[in-house]
Amino acid sequence: MKKLIINGQHELTGEIKISGAKNSVVALIPAAILSDDNVTLYNVPNISDTLALIDIIKLLNGKVEYENETMKIDTSQIENKVVPENLSKKLRASYYFMGALLGKFHYAEIYFPGGCNIGSRPIDFHINGFKKLGAEVTIEGNKYIFKANKLKGARIYLDFASVGATINIMLAAVKAEGTTYISNAAKEPEIVNIASLLNNMGAKISGAGTSEIKIEGVNHLHSGVIDVIPDRIEAGTYTIIGALLGKNLKISGIIEEHIDALLSKLKEMGVDMIIDDNDIIINHPKEYKPINVKTLVFPGFATDLGQPMSVLLTQADGMSIFEETIYENRMGHIKYLQKMGANIRVNDRTAIIIGKTPLKGEEVVATDLRAGAAMVIAGLIAKGTTTVNEIDHILRGYENIVEKLQNVGADIKTIEE
């Protein structure tokens, strides 16, 4: 079992370069199979979710070359096969093969997806969307079967602006007959990135990034290229670390408008930042004002940054409130923060955090990906040694996290026991 060992309280100086976005690349790779030719992705992060998707592409008879952040996927020989449980369970985003295989072959068999245990995470909006496009959906044990004679454009309204459902419906609709409208679509930057690749491949999608997306079906998708956008959650995580420990710490390769909500909250707390084009230079202040944070869909405060942010709130002078509105269960890290000395009361999806409390090194667990990021942050500011267990969750989403932190002066290492 791999663990992280962190000796805390080192100031961090230097530069951290942000990688390509996990939540984009995990949809861009399945989207590639809609091409009858080949697809090239640039700025691909080397995280375990990427590697798990390559395995699925290879299973489907695609060919993948992946070197120096560039991935070339030859999709000319793609075949339709059952996506087995051992592959689908490795990550949430395996579910994008539902939309992609259905869109390409009008048939898909795929086992239930995996992913972080942060709530019940149903996929009813995806399924209802596929049905509106003309698919029949059945469940056999742990497997979904999607079948359609043909897919026809439809008007699809989402009860909630779900990122996954918006992307999956785009994938299924892009080659359907006629026009599909998704209303109350998710507006996250990752959706724009996926639509841009599909349009580059010959699709006709407009409105991505707004709550009304129009998809005019086309018969054929050719080769395509795209840059994976910078990971706004990774950028946000390191910016929070900078707010706690940065001494002229530079976070480079960000898109400011993707993390506006976080930056605005950090300014409210009194954090010193200079933002210049795609970089932030950040210095930790002596004290932090307490604030309230409520997670929302984009452009609101990202749910994936709520757990990392809660660690910063333990260092503010007074009472802060952290409210999670997207998932039922994003408080898995709190008991470990309490163990380290934080004063936090949790009531359902709300945490009341009273600071400032010094944290001390402890043995803790990464209960999910962003909880793991929160534990790393806590370990970096704690006095003494923190051991983070179950770090596979963290490696699913943060490229080279140990090296990136070591390079700016953190005392962190991986051990295998």
Ligand code: EPU
């Ligand atoms: N929901 C439903 N039914 C559905 C789909 C969603 O009830 O059919 C609910 C979910 O249970 C949740 C809410 O709607 O309560 C939002 O879910 P959404 O579909 O937007 O999330 P997702 O597509 O499953 C992606 C990211 C998450 C990120 C969310 C929100 C991927 C692979 N995952 O999940 O990333 O939190 O969007 O931005 O893109 C992470 O990176 O740590 C992570 C969990």
